[in-house]
Amino acid sequence: MLKHSRTLVYYDGPEVLVAEDPLGTKHLCVLVEVDETSDTFVCVPISAARLEEFMLRTIDLRSLIESPETDELLKAVTSEADYSQLIAGSIEVSEVPPEWLPAPGFFLPAPHPAESLVAAEAQQRNRAVLHCSLNPPESRGETKISALHLGQALKLMQRLVKHAYSRSIVEMDSELRQLISLEPFHQLEVFAFSEGSFTVHMQSAVPADLVGYVQVARAFELIDKVTALVDNPDAAVDLVAELGGWFATAYRDLMEFISEVDTPLSYEWAMPETPTSRHQAISTAQARPLYEALSARVDIGVEYVHLVGRLTKVDEKYGTWRLKTVEDGKERSGKLDPDASVDLSGLVIGTELYEFQCEERLEEERGTGRESAQLYLISHRKL
């Protein structure tokens, strides 16, 4: 079984792609047949060095197939254009029909010269890349940074990206939203530092999809939208308030960090297929009034959750409940909000349909620092 890793050539669909087997061995695959139910590829296992030769246009596609490194070829078939599951079986080079071979001299197009290091890294890694630069007081005369400040900055940035991503998909069709919630699209990985500075190079944990898009870009675009307004705190606060919830809290907390630590923050990001990188910066002077204005707004940062479903558990003594939602069939559990004038008496398990209004609060686990969402029931009614 092979799984799509990267599309190299696209024409109405992927034509040449890189796929990986469960052991991580790369395969270069060429589309040879398409019909109503499946796509068929000829795939050749390929080393990183040989793939690099192909990417650098020093070897053509036909040569790679006619002279595989391990004398092994595969015929791989998708089921219903599902590129996460290419079902592969061995085929001898001599068994490959002539019409399945590319004509001699097919090379990848020449790469565009990257306009920035960020764009070059995004292209090379086939992922979204984010450079984040800090300049706290301890770094201004010497190449050093407080481990605490560096750790806090990375944590706050990842948290902001996570909640920006969640916010950016909230209005999508629920089926699509569930589909793209299956992978950790918001997750970032640090892969380098710029020498002599505290610019952290991060990449999206999930690479670009079949059409070269990286889902985390939704989060970056949302963060850009707010950060572009930093010189106009009122407009920025209005936008953050409109977006609300955990995104608002995360953005406020980042502004708090920038102003309290006195570290300007700048970032630059690019996707593999975008021609330019995008750049934003927030100074301490900009962050301070924004943080104060956001803190003054008690209404933002509260995340409300509306559930419709049937109860599977009610514990009046401890004030806990569990409800199976109609929308996705998942069970959600929570507690009573101690400040709300609501109780669980009279609620029926199993048969009655209820609408629950809850406040979702993020609680940080001691030790791991991991956030978990806890639901607090503030009102309910029978439907």
Next chain:
Amino acid sequence: MMKWDTVYEWAEPLPDECPPDDAASPEGETYYRMVESFPPTDKDFVSHRELYPNKDFKNVPECVARSCSVFSEYGCCAELTKLPRHKHKRVVSLELDTSSGVVLRTFRRQHHYSWWRSQNFDPVTLCSLADS
């Protein structure tokens, strides 16, 4: 709110929020596409969704599955005629103006664009053979 200056009726049914906001109306630029033969037919300018209506494109966004690939560089398009499925094809050029629909640059290494075609634009009569 209109995304583009022209109000389009699309050649194929499109899902909500499709084409994407950052797609733009072309302004007379020349693009290239492969066709089965010259002169081409309508079938040379339809999307994979139109060709395979019952196929479940699990990893391709439906919006993209309903677009056609075109190239801004002849060489990039012509190179694809070396690939197994396209060896017999010809390359045609099309001048796309605002009436043709909208395009979005994707796969920049290939000079590749996704094109959502307007119903009123007839590429069959408006294209020219680009290769000799």
